Amino acid sequence: xxxxxxxxxxxxxxxxxxxxxxxxxxxxxxxxxxxxxxxxxxxxxxxxxxxxxxxxxxxxxxxxxxxxxxxxxxxxxxxxxxxxxxxxxxxxxxxxxxxxxxxxxxxxxxxxxxxxxxxxxxxxxxxxxxxxxxxxxxxxxxxxxxxxxxxxxxxxxxxxxxxxxxxxxxxxxxxxxxxxxxxxxxxxxxxxxxxxxxxxxxxxxxxxxxxxxxxxxxxxxxxxxxxxxxxxxxxxxxxxxxxxxxxxxxxxxxxxxxxxxxxxxx
Amino acid sequence: xxxxxxxxxxxxxxxxxxxxxxxxxxxxxxxxxxxxxxxxxxxxxxxxxxxxxxxxxxxxxxxxxxxxxxxxxxxxxxxxxxxxxxxxxxxxxxxxxxxxxxx
Numbered sequence: 001x002x003x004x005x006x007x008x009x010x011x012x013x014x015x016x017x018x019x020x021x022x023x024x025x026x027x028x029x030x031x032x033x034x035x036x037x038x039x040x041x042x043x044x045x046x047x048x049x050x051x052x053x054x055x056x057x058x059x060x061x062x063x064x065x066x067x068x069x070x071x072x073x074x075x076x077x078x079x080x081x082x083x084x085x086x087x088x089x090x091x092x093x094x095x096x097x098x099x100x101x102x103x104x105x106x107x108x109x110x111x112x113x114x115x116x117x118x119x120x121x122x123x124x125x126x127x128x129x130x131x132x133x134x135x136x137x138x139x140x141x142x143x144x145x146x147x148x149x150x151x152x153x154x155x156x157x158x159x160x161x162x163x164x165x166x167x168x169x170x171x172x173x174x175x176x177x178x179x180x181x182x183x184x185x186x187x188x189x190x191x192x193x194x195x196x197x198x199x200x201x202x203x204x205x206x207x208x209x210x211x212x213x214x215x216x217x218x219x220x221x222x223x224x225x226x227x228x229x230x231x232x233x234x235x236x237x238x239x240x241x242x243x244x245x246x247x248x249x250x251x252x253x254x255x256x257x258x259x260x261x262x263x264x265x266x
Numbered sequence: 267x268x269x270x271x272x273x274x275x276x277x278x279x280x281x282x283x284x285x286x287x288x289x290x291x292x293x294x295x296x297x298x299x300x301x302x303x304x305x306x307x308x309x310x311x312x313x314x315x316x317x318x319x320x321x322x323x324x325x326x327x328x329x330x331x332x333x334x335x336x337x338x339x340x341x342x343x344x345x346x347x348x349x350x351x352x353x354x355x356x357x358x359x360x361x362x363x364x365x366x367x368x369x
Binding site (some may be wrong): 078 | 276311
């Protein structure tokens with residue numbers, strides 16, 4: 001029943017066009033500029049609702065992360081510190097996953113940093129919209145994640161983009177950290193797999209990945225990465241297959257554009 | 267314990283450093299076409315790798331957990347119909363829980 005209620009709130013809470021302007025939009029600064037232009041107008045209230053919807057899954061996702069962290073031997077403080085200081089979900093899951101699988105600290109660290117590398121590139125559109133200066137840069141940087149970037153570039157005007165960035169970034173941060181705390185506390189007390197929460201991480205990653213697959217080269221990279229990872233699972237130590245997948249992206253990125261419009265017309 | 271803390275702190279500060287670099291580097295560097303293309307493709311490769319390892323990797327052995335796969339399948343169908351990540355997330359965990367309950 002609780003899930004049904006959440007579902008009822010969740011459906012209207014997130015206008016599709018707000019979020020489905022994916023992280024792919026950050027792939028080109030021209031694209032980002034274009035997304036600011038013709039994107040459908042989203043009023044402040046709609047942005048707030050969308051941010052609340054993102055916060056909802058961030059809370060549940062945080063509980064999953066907290067429970068996983070607790071099970072892989074991290075203390076409550078370490079798990080919450082990861083969410084509060086690192087604050088980038090995929091890297092946190094990768095680090096904890098490698099440690100849980102008995103991988104080396106170096107492998108976990110490398111996987112976390114490689115996954116966090118994408119946040120550096122999100123800095124380009126975020127800087128254009130928010131124009132942070134001086135110390136504000138240091139504060140703004142902390143909130144640059146997939147969701148806040150996607151929400152910011154989806155807005156028609158910089159003013160709305162700034163609001164979307166902060167509404168999403170701060171809501172996500174608060175609920176992600178609180179969720180982690182709750183997950184760490186109840187980690188051993190509830191059966192997260194009975195609630196289906198072990199599907200949470202791959203589901204969100206798939207949802208963030210999906211809109212990006214409209215690009216031909218991205219589909220090829222996804223396929224290549226999947227093949228490389230599947231091949232390396234029994235051969236390489238934990239964490240390494242994920243790092244190897246980055247090589248596929250770098251290789252494909254260094255290849256020249258086949259057609260002009262492939263890079264410029266997105 | 268000390269090494270866990272060291273890894274947690276180094277990884278956290280490293281990830282923050284990457285974010286800070288992104289909002290601090292000159293646009294000319296990050297605007298380079300090859301940097302741009304790689305930047306756009308990195309999340310694609312990494313997210314794919316995460317999905318694949320989440321679904322098929324059990325400490326270096328192949329695995330297939332049917333309830334989870336059913337949940338992700340349900341999520342994929344929702345994505346196919348243009349649903350938002352929140353709907354996909356809720357549908358995936360609900361389907362996983364239900365399939366696990368009945369199987």
